[in-house]
Amino acid sequence: MTTTLSPAPPKATAPGTSKEPIKERLAPYAYIAPFFVIFGVFGLVPLLFTFYVSLFDWNPIGDHVFIGLDNFRRLLDDPRFYNAVRNTFSIWLLSTIPELLIALGLAHLLNHVRLKWAVFFRMSMLVPYITSVAATAIVFLQLFDRDYGLLNWLLGQVGIGPIDFVQSTWGSHVLIAVMVAWRWTGYNTLLYLASLQAVPREIYEAAAVDGAGSWAQFRRITIPSLRPVIVFTIVTSTIGGLQIFTEPLLLSQSAPLTCGPVRQCQTLTLFLYEQGFGQFQFGYGAAIGVALFVLVVAFAGLNFFLSTRGRTDK
Amino acid sequence: MKSRIAIAAVAALALALAGCGGGSDGKTEATGDGKSFEFWSFTGINQKASVDEYKKTHADVDIKLTEVGTSVETAQALTTALAGGKVPDLVLIQGDDLPKFVQQSQNFYDLSTLGADKIKGDYLDWVIAQSTAKSGSIVGIPTDVGGMAVAYRTDLFKAAGLPTDRAEVAKLWPTWDAFITTGKDYVAKTGKPFVDNAATSVFYQAVNQGPQKYYDNDGNVVYSTSAQVKQGFDYAIQAAQAGITAKQSSFSNGWSAAMADGGFATIAAPSWMLNTIRSNAPKTSGKWDIATIPGSSGNWGGSYLAIPKGAKNAKAAWDYITATQSPASQLTHFVDSGALPTTPSVYTDAKLTGLKDEFFSGAPTGEIYTKSVQGLQPFVIGPDTSAIGQEFQNAITNVEQGKGNAATAWDDALKNIKTAIGK
Numbered sequence: 001m002t003t004t005l006s007p008a009p010p011k012a013t014a015p016g017t018s019k020e021p022i023k024e025r026l027a028p029y030a031y032i033a034p035f036f037v038i039f040g041v042f043g044l045v046p047l048l049f050t051f052y053v054s055l056f057d058w059n060p061i062g063d064h065v066f067i068g069l070d071n072f073r074r075l076l077d078d079p080r081f082y083n084a085v086r087n088t089f090s091i092w093l094l095s096t097i098p099e100l101l102i103a104l105g106l107a108h109l110l111n112h113v114r115l116k117w118a119v120f121f122r123m124s125m126l127v128p129y130i131t132s133v134a135a136t137a138i139v140f141l142q143l144f145d146r147d148y149g150l151l152n153w154l155l156g157q158v159g160i161g162p163i164d165f166v167q168s169t170w171g172s173h174v175l176i177a178v179m180v181a182w183r184w185t186g187y188n189t190l191l192y193l194a195s196l197q198a199v200p201r202e203i204y205e206a207a208a209v210d211g212a213g214s215w216a217q218f219r220r221i222t223i224p225s226l227r228p229v230i231v232f233t234i235v236t237s238t239i240g241g242l243q244i245f246t247e248p249l250l251l252s253q254s255a256p257l258t259c260g261p262v263r264q265c266q267t268l269t270l271f272l273y274e275q276g277f278g279q280f281q282f283g284y285g286a287a288i289g290v291a292l293f294v295l296v297v298a299f300a301g302l303n304f305f306l307s308t309r310g311r312t313d314k
Numbered sequence: 315m316k317s318r319i320a321i322a323a324v325a326a327l328a329l330a331l332a333g334c335g336g337g338s339d340g341k342t343e344a345t346g347d348g349k350s351f352e353f354w355s356f357t358g359i360n361q362k363a364s365v366d367e368y369k370k371t372h373a374d375v376d377i378k379l380t381e382v383g384t385s386v387e388t389a390q391a392l393t394t395a396l397a398g399g400k401v402p403d404l405v406l407i408q409g410d411d412l413p414k415f416v417q418q419s420q421n422f423y424d425l426s427t428l429g430a431d432k433i434k435g436d437y438l439d440w441v442i443a444q445s446t447a448k449s450g451s452i453v454g455i456p457t458d459v460g461g462m463a464v465a466y467r468t469d470l471f472k473a474a475g476l477p478t479d480r481a482e483v484a485k486l487w488p489t490w491d492a493f494i495t496t497g498k499d500y501v502a503k504t505g506k507p508f509v510d511n512a513a514t515s516v517f518y519q520a521v522n523q524g525p526q527k528y529y530d531n532d533g534n535v536v537y538s539t540s541a542q543v544k545q546g547f548d549y550a551i552q553a554a555q556a557g558i559t560a561k562q563s564s565f566s567n568g569w570s571a572a573m574a575d576g577g578f579a580t581i582a583a584p585s586w587m588l589n590t591i592r593s594n595a596p597k598t599s600g601k602w603d604i605a606t607i608p609g610s611s612g613n614w615g616g617s618y619l620a621i622p623k624g625a626k627n628a629k630a631a632w633d634y635i636t637a638t639q640s641p642a643s644q645l646t647h648f649v650d651s652g653a654l655p656t657t658p659s660v661y662t663d664a665k666l667t668g669l670k671d672e673f674f675s676g677a678p679t680g681e682i683y684t685k686s687v688q689g690l691q692p693f694v695i696g697p698d699t700s701a702i703g704q705e706f707q708n709a710i711t712n713v714e715q716g717k718g719n720a721a722t723a724w725d726d727a728l729k730n731i732k733t734a735i736g737k
Binding site: 078252 | 396415421563568569572701704708709712718733
């Protein structure tokens with residue numbers, strides 16, 4: 001955008017080129033201003049305010065008492081916090097890894113040159129993504145129900161006793177991971193597919209002529225050419241996965257804010273919500289938010305580092 | 315072309331920001347005329363019926379009724395609104411959510427200043443006591459109470475060789491011990507669960523039957539030493555261990571399904587639960603009946619109407635409260651939609667005592683439920699009551715699901731409560 005209308009920004013600010021009209025030099029900033037204004041109002045200010053609130057014992061309809069770092073001290077001693085961290089990572093691992101692997105495989109298949117009805121299959125990938133999470137949760141909860149669910153009925157047919165997916169720790173994590181994966185697999189597939197279509201067909205043809213099978217093509221052509229978008233999906237899935245909220249909230253109807261009687265699937269965001277809006281401890285909720293922020297930044301960075309390292313080695 | 319897009323984007327942003335400002339201006343204009351007010355309620359309680367009824371006699375009053383969501387969501391929205399300063403003129407608050415607001419009563423009109431001190435004698439003492447702050451300020455006027463009874467399936471009782479007549483059934487369980495024994499008897503004969511769950515149908519009821527729950531009369535937290543709480547907890551653990559529960563948490567999908575297909579034979583039923591049963595299990599019409607709860611008294615639920623401090627039309631809202639919550643109006647509301655009045659003066663009215671519910675084998679619901687709230691002993695409800703209750707219920711459910719250790723459940727619950735509320 002900048003190249004078509006004005007010279008590159010560094011040049012514009014360099015001395016000696018200042019005879020360009022000021023309008024031209026400011027134009028690029030005007031273009032990006034809407035994002036930064038909106039981000040500032042709805043992103044940055046709330047973020048900074050959260051840091052501020054986390055230093056208080058903050059009753060939303062009562063007193064605000066400054067208590068320094070007490071909320072964070074309490075958080076580090078709180079077994080519920082570590083439980084939420086464990087649950088969040090468990091659900092994230094259970095959902096993200098299969099989700100990205102399946103998406104990769106599906107994208108490879110959907111990119112196949114002889115695929116009939118390609119547009120139909122590609123579009124249908126998006127159906128789970130555009131379905132509301134609440135609707136998804138209702139259907140999955142019925143499928144996975146202990147006494148009346150289709151899945152347990154099928155398991156019963158082969159002699160496996162009913163599994164209580166909602167009440168058990170592993171069961172609830174698997175159930176949430178399935179919902180998350182169901183929703184996001186198609187979306188990631190399309191991201192992979194889009195960048196696969198930019199890979200020249202000739203490379204695949206040449207590989208086929210040289211005797212490379214489908215697996216070899218997948219490993220030697222598909223994966224390397226997708227590397228940038230794989231890094232992108234890993235980072236976004238990390239950010240999204242660590243903030244899973246709606247699925248666990250809708251899982252346990254008896255204790256929604258804790259996702260069950262023993263917080264067996266309470267994620268960090270749900271813990272934040274429970275403390276902030278269930279118990280009205282805004283200060284403590286904000287402290288959880290800050291901890292979550294730190295975790296997300298750290299792990300998104302770590303994943304970025306790990307998934308890009310291979311390339312710099314070469 | 316591209317510059318035009320950028321200008322359009324900036325213009326759209328400007329419009330959006332202007333839109334925000336415009337919205338608030340619009341609100342200021344419409345306030346203070348005394349003829350219109352904004353009313354937040356929650357779903358499933360049919361406030362629209364009361365509003366329509368009121369409009370019939372007050373055609374000039376414009377009521378903007380918003381059903382915010384569930385009762386909990388409504389309380390959360392109210393908290394946000396109070397923190398933000400933009401409040402409705404009238405709000406319905408469910409009893410469990412009320413203590414947090416009563417504790418911060420400076421956010422609400424003291425209804426005594428509007429005339430509540432003159433009518434407070436119309437309502438059950440222990441109900442209005444819950445909406446009265448320490449300072450004496452009355453935060454809310456009670457609209458209804460739940461009362462308590464046990465709904466049971468006569469067909470399933472008959473199949474198990476138990477009596478089906480409601481008076482005889484009530485004799486089966488004068489106490490919770492007897493209730494559990496009856497349950498064991500039922501399970502032994504049918505092999506099916508007796509009651510839906512231990513946390514709600516046993517603990518939540520038993521713990522409400524006495525003069526002291528989680529707080530003493532001075533407002534000190536005493537959950538760990540209260541005999542009443544320990545007793546209720548032990549009953550629930552016994553029920554869970556006796557294997558008489560269907561392990562279905564109230565309001566879950568499985569619970570609704572089990573209700574319809576005989577997955578349990580009894581359920582603790584406050585008066586509003588009858589509608590839940592009716593809509594969850596329409597095909598079981600005539601197969602249910604209602605008997606007295608063990609311990610004979612109890613309450614679950616009930617709501618209050620409150621006016622936030624920042625309300626612009628407090629007078630119009632108060633006029634609505636006095637008109638719709640008078641003893642006569644509450645009685646009419648009960649006959650129409652089943653929410654139990656909080657005004658004991660109508661408890662002997664023939665319209666109330668004569669009401670029979672055919673879905674529940676003609677049970678005299680008015681008589682049964684008013685009896686359960688009249689015998690109730692008031693206890694102090696504090697700001698952490700719901701958090702404490704939730705942890706106790708969680709511990710019980712955990713034992714019921716076969717994962718928690720019954721022997722350490724009480725201590726575990728105490729530990730979790732201490733973590734949760736810090737005392």
